[in-house]
Amino acid sequence: MxxxxxxxxxxxxxxxxxxxxxxxxxxxxxxxxxxxxxxxxxxxxxxxxxxxxxxxxxxxxxxxxxxxxxxxxxxxxxxxxxxxxxxxxxxxxxxxxxxxxxxxxxxxxxxxxxxxxxxxxxxxxxISKRVDLSNFPPFCPEKNLYMPIEITRGCPFSCGYCQTPRLAGKVVRHRTLEQIIEFSKIGVKNGRKIARFISPNSFGYGSKNGVIPNPEKVDNLLYNLKKVGVEEIYFGTFPSDVRPESINEEILSVIKKYVNNKYIVIGAQSGSDRILKLINRGHDIEQIENALYLLNKFGFIPRVDFIFGFPFETDEDIDKTFEFIKKIVNKYNAKVHAHTFMPLPGTPLANIGAGKLKEKHYKFLGTLTAQGYLDGYWLKQEELARRVASVNSSSPI
Ligand code: SF4
The missing domain is CATH 3.40.50.280 (Cobalamin-binding domain)
Structure with missing residues (x-):
């Protein structure tokens, strides 16, 4: 052909x-x-x-x-x-x-x-033959096609609901700093002076395991972006987020010098340690709170991801999560980004059924939305979750 x-x-x-x-x-x-x-x-x-x-x-x-x-x-x-x-x-x-x-x-x-x-x-x-990101351009300036630069691919965690470890692998692969800078320079020349990034955990850029931050490498990256003419840098925010255990004083001091974002997006997913264990998040509530405390201390607004409607979520888990949310909204000025659980194919939780919200979810999430503390596509995702579940059940595998 x-x-x-x-x-x-x-x-x-x-x-x-x-x-x-x-x-x-x-x-x-x-x-x-x-x-x-x-x-x-x-x-x-x-x-x-x-x-x-x-x-x-x-x-x-x-x-x-x-x-x-x-x-x-x-x-x-x-x-x-x-x-x-x-x-x-x-x-x-x-x-x-x-x-x-x-x-x-x-x-x-x-x-x-x-x-x-x-x-x-x-x-x-x-999957068995992974690529080296730096062997491929991050976008295509010749065709006027730009996107946030994917600085890291692969995630060492195995959150039960997430397709990334299979799609992108569990080994963390970073794009070289030289290539990021080279392409940012081209972007700037073509009027693209705002830098955003794609990564499963942007604070892990340049770190061996993708979790413990490498502040020197991140400093080098952000410094050089500014040097080639990038005017605004958004790091640790859409379209990537940050693991709670990757937030420490050192990395926050570095990024504070360069970034324009007021928000840092952090994945928490639940306010119940039982749920965190069941979904294999690899951190507990205490680590989330520690991260939020530090973000607040450095003047960032934490934008915290939560997932609602896991089929194994009990009333007690839901209440614990709601209490935790109320606490972090009041204490750390956090905003909530809400999702409904979707049983995505290829994930450990693929076959447990669609995420389902209860009356108390609608009430609590609706109130927070009206108060301006919460956003997200949680309502639409409840419908999408049903569609995904039906695709799973019709799968021949
Ligand atoms: S949710 Fe984030 S940390 Fe968890 S497996 Fe997916 S990409 Fe990794």
């Missing part, structure tokens, strides 16, 4: 994946058209021969993707898939009609695909 063009099926959740793949392909080969399509109908403008349509999707988009795949397959298009769902469930993804599936890291394997190297089992393995 001679590939003339790759059509990237854009969704609101896959912009970063598409940008990373376009950057990898474009820096390698310039003879293939790389086109983003926002609507299914746009695809029909391209002849079937030489066209490959690429999907990268989350589990809650599975039903929509399945419908589109049926239509495109009937017309004869070649279809490939990657991203969190395909990685968690490659066989199911092939079964609905995809020709090839990419699991784990995609940057190297997409190059193999366009070169005509096709695996016999139709699954490109980016």
């Amino acid at each position: 001679e590939i003339k063009r790759l059509l990237f099926r854009y969704t609101p959740t896959n912009r970063y994946s598409i940008t990373a793949l376009v950057a990898s392909i474009f820096s390698y080969r310039k003879d293939i058209d790389l086109i983003e399509v926002r609507h299914l109908n746009e695809i029909f403008n391209f002849e079937v021969k030489g066209t490959v349509v690429l999907f990268s999707f989350m589990s809650f988009d599975f039903e929509t993707v399945e419908k589109e795949v049926k239509i495109l397959k009937n017309k004869g298009y070649t279809l490939i898939a990657g991203g969190p769902h395909a990685t968690a469930n490659p066989q199911q993804t092939l079964n609905i009609g995809f020709d090839y599936v990419f699991i784990g890291d995609g940057e190297e394997n997409i190059r193999k695909f366009i070169n005509g190297e096709f695996p016999s089992n139709r699954i490109y393995d980016g």
Whole structure:
């Protein structure tokens, strides 16, 4: 098959994946058209021969993707898939009609695909063969495609609800400081003077285990970003967050010198030690509180992630979490970012059923929202959780 063009099926959740793949392909080969399509109908403008349509999707988009795949397959298009769902469930993804599936890291394997190297089992393995981030550009300035620089990939933790350790691996891989600076310089030249980052734990940048901060390395990074003309730096905030145990005085003193964000996003997930154990968070309430105390001391507003509606959550767990939230809002000026539990495929908690909120959740979360202390897509996620659970139950694996 001679590939003339790759059509990237854009969704609101896959912009970063598409940008990373376009950057990898474009820096390698310039003879293939790389086109983003926002609507299914746009695809029909391209002849079937030489066209490959690429999907990268989350589990809650599975039903929509399945419908589109049926239509495109009937017309004869070649279809490939990657991203969190395909990685968690490659066989199911092939079964609905995809020709090839990419699991784990995609940057190297997409190059193999366009070169005509096709695996016999139709699954490109980016899990056992991980990439070195610094061998690939973090974005594609030539196509005016930018995104926050992914400074670290991989997470050593195994939180029960999270797909990252499988998608990105458990070994922490940092992009080199030199490459981050080189690309930030290009961004600045093109008017991109605001720096944001992607990482499972931005305070772990440059550290061996990705957990105990390396303040010197982070200082070096932020200092050099300023030196090449970055005007605003957002570090430890969207679209990455920080582990509670990675917050200490040293790292806060460093980032305080450079950053523009008032908020630091920190994952807590529950105010019940029992739940923290069950979801394998690897920290307890005391560590969360210690982190919030330090953030407050350094003048940051903690923006704290919580997950509600675990099927094994008891009334006592819920009450403990609500009490903890009230305490941290009052004592540390914290804001809450609320989620409803989704049983994502490939995670240890995939088969325990959808997250379900109780009357007391709606009341408490609604009140905090009205008071301006809470935000998040927790209501929408309750619906998405049901969709994800039904995809899990229909999976052949
Ligand atoms: S939730 Fe965060 S710390 Fe836990 S496994 Fe996922 S990325 Fe790692």
